[in-house]
Amino acid sequence: MTTTRPAATVPPGAPSTGTPGRHRGPQGTSWQQRRYRWDVKGTPYLYIAPFFILFAVFGLFPLGYTAWVSLHDWSLLSDEQTFVGLANYRELLTDAYFWNALRNTISILILGTVPQLFFALIIAHLLTMRLRGQTFFRLGMLLPNVASVVAVAVIFSQLFGRDFGLINWVLESIGVGRIDWQAGTASSHIAIAVMIAWKWTGYNALIYLAAMQAVPRDLYESATLDGASWWRQLTSITIPMIRPTIIFTVIISTIYGLQIFAEPQLFAGGGQDTITGGSSRQFQTLTLYLYEHGFNRGFQFGYASATAWVMFGIIVVVAAANYLLVRRIRSSA
Amino acid sequence: MPATWTRRLVAAGLAAGLLAAAAGCGSGDDAADGDITLTVGLFGDFGFGPLYEEYERDNPGIQIEERIAEFADHHTNLTQRLATGSGAADIEAVEVGFISQFTAVPNRFHNLLDHGAGDLEGRWLDWKWQQALSQDGAELIGLGTDVGGMAMCYRTDLFEEAGLPTDRDEVSALWIDSWGDYVETGKDYLAATDDDSYFFESAGNMFRAMIEQAPVGVYDTDNTLLVEDNPVVSDAWETTVEAIEAGMSNRLTAWTPEWTAAFGQGTFATIICPAWMTAYIEGNAPDAAGLWDVAAVPGGAGNMGGAHLTLPAQGDHPEEAYAFIEWLTEPEQQLRVFQETGNFPSTPELYDDPALTEFSKEYFNDAPIGEIFTDAAQQVQPQYQGPLQGDVLATIGQGLGRIEDGSQSPAEAWAQVLSDVESLA
Numbered sequence: 001m002t003t004t005r006p007a008a009t010v011p012p013g014a015p016s017t018g019t020p021g022r023h024r025g026p027q028g029t030s031w032q033q034r035r036y037r038w039d040v041k042g043t044p045y046l047y048i049a050p051f052f053i054l055f056a057v058f059g060l061f062p063l064g065y066t067a068w069v070s071l072h073d074w075s076l077l078s079d080e081q082t083f084v085g086l087a088n089y090r091e092l093l094t095d096a097y098f099w100n101a102l103r104n105t106i107s108i109l110i111l112g113t114v115p116q117l118f119f120a121l122i123i124a125h126l127l128t129m130r131l132r133g134q135t136f137f138r139l140g141m142l143l144p145n146v147a148s149v150v151a152v153a154v155i156f157s158q159l160f161g162r163d164f165g166l167i168n169w170v171l172e173s174i175g176v177g178r179i180d181w182q183a184g185t186a187s188s189h190i191a192i193a194v195m196i197a198w199k200w201t202g203y204n205a206l207i208y209l210a211a212m213q214a215v216p217r218d219l220y221e222s223a224t225l226d227g228a229s230w231w232r233q234l235t236s237i238t239i240p241m242i243r244p245t246i247i248f249t250v251i252i253s254t255i256y257g258l259q260i261f262a263e264p265q266l267f268a269g270g271g272q273d274t275i276t277g278g279s280s281r282q283f284q285t286l287t288l289y290l291y292e293h294g295f296n297r298g299f300q301f302g303y304a305s306a307t308a309w310v311m312f313g314i315i316v317v318v319a320a321a322n323y324l325l326v327r328r329i330r331s332s333a
Numbered sequence: 334m335p336a337t338w339t340r341r342l343v344a345a346g347l348a349a350g351l352l353a354a355a356a357g358c359g360s361g362d363d364a365a366d367g368d369i370t371l372t373v374g375l376f377g378d379f380g381f382g383p384l385y386e387e388y389e390r391d392n393p394g395i396q397i398e399e400r401i402a403e404f405a406d407h408h409t410n411l412t413q414r415l416a417t418g419s420g421a422a423d424i425e426a427v428e429v430g431f432i433s434q435f436t437a438v439p440n441r442f443h444n445l446l447d448h449g450a451g452d453l454e455g456r457w458l459d460w461k462w463q464q465a466l467s468q469d470g471a472e473l474i475g476l477g478t479d480v481g482g483m484a485m486c487y488r489t490d491l492f493e494e495a496g497l498p499t500d501r502d503e504v505s506a507l508w509i510d511s512w513g514d515y516v517e518t519g520k521d522y523l524a525a526t527d528d529d530s531y532f533f534e535s536a537g538n539m540f541r542a543m544i545e546q547a548p549v550g551v552y553d554t555d556n557t558l559l560v561e562d563n564p565v566v567s568d569a570w571e572t573t574v575e576a577i578e579a580g581m582s583n584r585l586t587a588w589t590p591e592w593t594a595a596f597g598q599g600t601f602a603t604i605i606c607p608a609w610m611t612a613y614i615e616g617n618a619p620d621a622a623g624l625w626d627v628a629a630v631p632g633g634a635g636n637m638g639g640a641h642l643t644l645p646a647q648g649d650h651p652e653e654a655y656a657f658i659e660w661l662t663e664p665e666q667q668l669r670v671f672q673e674t675g676n677f678p679s680t681p682e683l684y685d686d687p688a689l690t691e692f693s694k695e696y697f698n699d700a701p702i703g704e705i706f707t708d709a710a711q712q713v714q715p716q717y718q719g720p721l722q723g724d725v726l727a728t729i730g731q732g733l734g735r736i737e738d739g740s741q742s743p744a745e746a747w748a749q750v751l752s753d754v755e756s757l758a
Binding site for chain 2: 076077157158161162163164180183269270271272273274275276279280282295296297299
């Protein structure tokens with residue numbers, strides 16, 4: 001560690017730091033002075049060290065170790081691990097079920113995130129207006145986010161139930177007819193996207209709301225004087241002014257959306273479907289795919305680790321693409 | 334042991350790296366006063382509750398703590414905990430579809446033969462005993478609890494509406510000869526009822542029942558997969574597909590909320606009924622008392638389900654845990670569990686005990702279920718269960734599910750089943 005290095009040159013507690021050192025010519029700075037300098041330079045690192053140590057132990061090490069494991073035929077159930085190079089990656093990229101999982105993930109991501117952020121923006125914009133019970137509404141926004149994801153998924157799976165679900169009951173009573181939400185690809189993606197949106201819309205709305213507080217009010221006042229509509233104010237003032245926040249939420253939701261696990265798993269109901277995301281794998285996401293190989297079939301940690309790394313790459317690419325996309329919002333009109 | 338240590342480290346690192354850890358379970362630690370807590374990991378309620386209390390009363394210093402997980406999660410978690418060397422309960426239940434997966438790694442369990450289980454061999458049905466033995470017969474990983482001799486439960490009210498006989502002997506006579514007759518009865522049933530009424534709950538269960546009755550199922554005794562080559566499997570597949578295409582299946586997946594709710598609504602008329610199923614029927618449809626009855630299953634005897642209690646090697650109290658499961662699987666206790674829940678004893682000593690054979694339940698229209706399940710259990714011809722038995726059957730069940738929901742034709746579904754099963758191994 002940086003702060004211990006001076007100890008090597010001048011042992012701490014050395015008795016001779018007094019008078020002789022003071023007259024040592026060019027390098028004659030006293031031990032106290034040097035210690036002071038090191039203190040100023042080194043201590044900040046010491047203060048932030050706990051985070052980086054924890055990150056190294058729980059973040060970096062597993063990340064690196066996962067990469068190492070991904071190069072092996074590594075099953076938890078056997079004691080031998082053979083080095084196979086990139087074979088796991090090759091197998092992964094030729095597995096049609098992997099591509100299926102990737103397609104499902106992207107589809108659920110788009111269905112769950114785009115309307116979610118859009119509604120969050122509208123809601124936040126509405127909440128900046130004068131309302132009775134403003135605090136009530138603002139706090140209420142956060143309630144869905146407080147509920148555990150498992151509870152949300154269980155309740156929504158019941159709502160979307162084929163035979164006795166509330167949603168099908170309503171659809172039937174208005175004459176649309178029942179939908180087997182779990183069985184279809186599109187219908188299952190929509191159901192899962194609704195769970196994600198329900199949980200996160202309010203959260204994102206609050207973040208937008210916070211950012212909107214920093215937008216100068218006089219902009220809105222002059223816009224109102226100029227006769228700008230509610231919609232015009234949203235698109236021409238609010239959105240450009242809170243662009244950095246939008247970028248932040250887009251990236252965070254992308255990362256979350258690419259990793260969803262509990263929603264599709266619980267949505268499947270029971271049995272093998274909870275691992276394969278339906279009997280046709282119609283809503284198996286990447287994390288479910290990883291889980292299937294890592295924790296269900298033979299505990300192939302090597303293969304699951306390769307999946308984890310490929311996922312990592314995909315997340316970086318998609319997040320970067322989204323960043324470039326969102327950055328194109330004109331900043332301040 | 335460096336090997337275990339590395340494995341733990343590996344497991345910890347991987348778990349953190351791959352997934353945000355799922356909610357963990359606390360481990361039952363010893364109480365400060367020297368009491369021993371034995372944890373028992375089960376899938377579903379085995380009806381052991383009153384027995385725990387009695388055992389705790391008779392054995393001061395022993396505390397018993399039960400953890401119940403869902404069927405599918407239970408076995409996945411158990412494998413995971415065995416592999417990582419920590420987290421398993423002192424006593425873990427293993428269902429018969431998964432037992433060979435664990436007898437293949439006997440070193441992860443305490444060998445019950447070392448604790449004197451060898452003297453008790455005669456307590457269980459021979460095949461039940463064999464199922465928990467390692468391949469070389471030198472190690473025994475579990476003691477049997479229940480067996481699942483099959484019958485067919487049916488709704489008398491729905492049968493009556495459809496103009497079918499309701500007396501259990503007459504119903505048995507409709508299909509006793511073959512599954513083909515069962516499907517024919519189903520067609521008659523559908524013709525006489527409206528669209529919301531189905532003949533059975535899930536095609537996967539029907540398929541599984543047919544496989545379990547065969548002398549050889551999806552595995553050869555040398556662990557070769559026989560899904561493609563065993564005519565029994567393809568015949569069962571075809572019969573099931575015929576039933577699906579006729580619209581008999583309610584397309585429910587066992588243990589889902591929909592499945593549970595369907596019992597209460599009475600949307601299907603028959604369900605394959607291993608002894609343990611009676612408890613679920615009764616629990617899921619408490620209002621249907623007297624409407625259900627029990628007839629013979631088509632196609633002869635077979636075993637479906639049943640469990641063993643095992644002692645994972647990581648448990649710290651093998652002596653006490655063994656004493657407990659030895660007591661828990663005694664005929665006397667198994668009889669009480671049967672009377673409580675319907676889980677049928679695996680101990681032949683009881684099979685001529687009037688307390689068992691003359692047992693009947695009001696709920697099932699006073700059907701002599703003791704006699705029915707005793708006959709079923711005695712006629713079972715043991716079938717070899719391969720290492721991935723449970724996964725293979727689940728994979729085939731998913732194929733049937735794809736036909737049920739219309740996403741694939743039978744031929745496509747079968748092709749995918751074959752390739753999926755191959756990738757399992």
